[in-house]
Amino acid sequence: MNIRQKISRRTFISTTASATAALAIPGIGKGIAYASSPNATLDPDWKDAGVIATRKSPYAKLHSVPVHAVTITPGFWSKRRETNVQSSIPSMRVELLEHGRMDNFLRLEGKSDAPQRGPVYSDSDIYKWLEATAFAMQSAPLPELRSQTDVMIREVVAAQEPSGYLNTYFVGDRKGDRMLWKTQTTGHELYCIGHLLQGAIAYYRATGDPTLLEAGMRFVDNFLLLNYGPGANQAPIVAGHPEIEMSLIELYRTTGDKQYLNLAGYILKGDPRIPLTNRQIVYMFCGVPFTSRTKLEGHAVRAMYACCGATDYYLETGDPAYWKTLNTLWDDLAEHQLYLTGGVGARSDGEAFGNAYELPNERAYGESCAAIGNMMWNWRMLSATGDAKFTDVMERALYNGINSGMSLDGKMYCYRNPLAFNPATGDKIRNPWYDTTCCPPNLERTFASLPGYFYSTSPEGVYVHFYDNSELQWHLESGTPLVLKQATQYPWEGAVQISVAPATPEEFTLFVRIPGWSKQNTVKVNGAQVANVVPGQYLPLHRKWASGDKVDLAFDMHPQVIHANPAVADDRGRIALQRGPVVYCMEQLDQTVATTESVNFPRYVARLTETTTSQYEPELLEGVVVLEHPGAFLPEPKPALYQAAVPQHASGEETKLRMIPYYAWSNRELSAMQVWVPYQQA
């Protein structure tokens, strides 16, 4: 018996203010579940689902572990996660309230007379923030946040209409535009509901409270499935901004109701009754069969979310056409479209993918949401395969193009994540608020859900994806309880010790990820060195494991001089530095030969040498390894834009270029920055 059998979805909650007493559902705010006999009505596994609930997905090779099963102990990510819960999530709540995002709901309940505020997708800001909070509550109870979110959820649900429809923008004069196919292309109604469902599912998995989930199901069951779909008497659907697909599939995983999976499949296929222009099809990355796609294009977040939904669909159905397309698109990503930082979406124009190899640096868009979408997609591809190439991309995005999106104090966010910056342009890269505030709560939900990405299980054993001080308290798929502990200074040092402790000795495989960037590796099991350690693969350590067993990993932390494929015009004649998973950048303020004129930044050139030195500096930027690379500071160029002369070489003042981790840029005073540094042969 699952939750859905107990939910009277064809009934509705009145939207009038006087009827909100009906919302005082027993259990809300008390940390226990909906309904009078909670244990009987709830899926017994609600607490044990991971970021995505792939446990029963027939085409998932790996299965998520729940967020609560992993404790990230003091180390690299603990500070970020503490800041996220202590500072980012609470301050974002204040921003959301101050910018009227809850008033939009309260107005519909007669509790606010503020006018509608924010763009068409503003409801999703609330839902994504709720999801961030819900993931945080999967790691710790957080009673103050719990009571704040309970109130907020009650207020959201009270704005739902008897039909199940819920959106604070398409009301009043705009009511007639609801779900018209033209509205669907830009109106974000289903995008908002998708985020509601994701937030509701995370909240349900945190608390067992299905209030918001029921509201989402009423929208889908009573409004959407009844009126929209492929049927002759139904109106067609286009996602507009993909998001609903993956959330419907997660709803299927949460409820077992195949209608949701089928609806996602219908949306992924596109409804030919909707006459889209080619431009719309490219930009929206939906509306035609997903399996007809041959490259990444259009709006990057839309494309990434579509790929997430399509991979989820594959995980449930095994449809080979989906799998073929997903791999074609992934190859396009990895070979043509991926920034060194894991960011994607080169163009600000349309927030879009550019042409193959179009990866500008100063003009890079690299929206935080797109890097997150990239990580989410690769998580799903990893779940399908257990192939470490997907984890490599996730790690690249996580440590760099995602991590850069939030300031160290957790209160300023990047929408764009460029790979070069000139302060003379006046661009403001970090801001506490955006009117389109998709990125800040997206970053918050990502950091809050991070423990759920560290490990997976499979029938063969357990996978270790990421490295940081942490403890897994979970069980093998055989049912044997398992504790794994990591002790490491990763990503600053390459040594990781994993202690393996099954409750009883048991034969299984521990799959430890050897990062693709680590060329020289040592792996020891209880002191004995393991052979055939291949970078970019999971190393299978099969044995009868018993409490007290230890695995020692040592990765190659030499700073690496990176070249881009020569087809990347913007990186030609340039190098970047990477150490471990961390991509570096130069900020002008760190240079010993510093100038205040940002137009002089191009005067720094690197030497083509691998004699980079590294040093941990505990006081700098909350503790980072700094690199120093031999370089020169060139004489001031002539002001002419073009000149007919061959420049002199190897001139300039010798210097050391000082580099900091890219994620930590723009956390001090305004300064020029670049990831790709021009080089000069000595």
Next chain:
Amino acid sequence: MNIRQKISRRTFISTTASATAALAIPGIGKGIAYASSPNATLDPDWKDAGVIATRKSPYAKLHSVPVHAVTITPGFWSKRRETNVQSSIPSMRVELLEHGRMDNFLRLEGKSDAPQRGPVYSDSDIYKWLEATAFAMQSAPLPELRSQTDVMIREVVAAQEPSGYLNTYFVGDRKGDRMLWKTQTTGHELYCIGHLLQGAIAYYRATGDPTLLEAGMRFVDNFLLLNYGPGANQAPIVAGHPEIEMSLIELYRTTGDKQYLNLAGYILKGDPRIPLTNRQIVYMFCGVPFTSRTKLEGHAVRAMYACCGATDYYLETGDPAYWKTLNTLWDDLAEHQLYLTGGVGARSDGEAFGNAYELPNERAYGESCAAIGNMMWNWRMLSATGDAKFTDVMERALYNGINSGMSLDGKMYCYRNPLAFNPATGDKIRNPWYDTTCCPPNLERTFASLPGYFYSTSPEGVYVHFYDNSELQWHLESGTPLVLKQATQYPWEGAVQISVAPATPEEFTLFVRIPGWSKQNTVKVNGAQVANVVPGQYLPLHRKWASGDKVDLAFDMHPQVIHANPAVADDRGRIALQRGPVVYCMEQLDQTVATTESVNFPRYVARLTETTTSQYEPELLEGVVVLEHPGAFLPEPKPALYQAAVPQHASGEETKLRMIPYYAWSNRELSAMQVWVPYQQA
């Protein structure tokens, strides 16, 4: 007595179909002027005004000569100009008619039931085409075009409303939006009227027929000046898309009525009653005092046209604040914003200027209209100063970023003019028609008006700006008739012979331009070498000139290897080739080591050497000088987007990189192209 005294502007022509007989003005279609006693009623100098009528402008150092005074004889430009008149202008007329641009007018006269077609600025397509035709008719009578344009003008004028208002978009349901300030920001009503006025003035200068000019004046006098302006009882104006400013000043020059100049000044200053956002102010390049601008930004065509209007205003008023701003903006152009091709406007996003030194190649926007606006602005700056630095920019734009805008057969146009191209992107660069078809007729009017840019006069003598086989039949400002003839193979060869023939011997200065790119020059007057020839300046040749005198110029036509300022990230590690005024590019199809895979294009690298060879190939691309530069074809790179390895140098197959003039690119089969070629040190 000037024309305006005869025009009853406060009367109007009925728009009803039955009243169109009133439009059968005597003289129309007969090649003679409006009104019963034409010679008495017309400004006697109408035929002698140049592209801009600076003869009486108090702050113009140089004065335009009329287009008809200059005959471009067979040589470089004659073919382009012939194609323009024989092919481009007639085929564009067919395109305009087929796309309903005239039906928009006819519908208002009850002569068409076609719906409104085209974007908000579609009327301007017609006006700009009329201007192109008018300039063509300043060089030759062209009776067929004359009768076609006369019909078209009658149809345009018949759509004018009794109030003087004329616009085919803001009618019917949209009538209530007319000239609201919010409409003005995007509605292009005054932009359209500006083009009407420019077309009408060119037509008047070609034919003496003031029909269209009167319609424009009725709009300005009866509708605009009465209802809009700085007065307390007037509504405010914002140009929205600058264009009206320069056309009002040309109307002032044509009529002597200072109201037009003052209105232009008011618009250039901006009306503080209109509450514009900072984004609008940047994008539109108007709405705040022109003199408050400190850099080029926003929509490039808007900025260039605003600068044209502001320079025209300076030429008439001498306002020093304008002059200061204009020079600040010009320095910004020349030092930070100018493509090697003379194109401007780096970003497709907003068709806009980028940051300083932001000059991407494949993604370059470089709209044809912006390059034309750049040339028009520099023409005005040159008129104010006689400084050859402005002519250098004009020549750079004309031979490259403008000339590239029209295919050799004259029927395909570029909107964008990128400096690199990858056919795998699917971009279509040359097209016969754009729904926003601003560029095609703009190119046509530019080539049609070209003779008017070759020479100027001043009280000291005569200026020679451009070189091509041509004949000036005009007079010195003293009144003495003067014939100048040029014989040359320019731009393929550097030798130019100018024969100077005043009707009677007279002492004056012949100012011959020494191009900035020409480092070694020889100038002889009647065989005697002249000293102190400085590149980038006008060489003043002062003497008593008499018929039979000859000046021989020899410019430096060695191919030049060009480097960009290192602050231009996109050109680092790259060279371009220029020979004379012609900028070169590589097309893949010309390379001896050719591959069909466009991703391999980056495998070609140039050697850093100046041993480029050149050869004229008469059969290629209608006759061009081809360059060959030492280079290499590198081995196929690994497909990885990033790799931790230092690439090997000086490897690859030695080859000659074959380069064609940039303007002639994309006139054969689809092929990759690049102006800036990566170099490798040998």
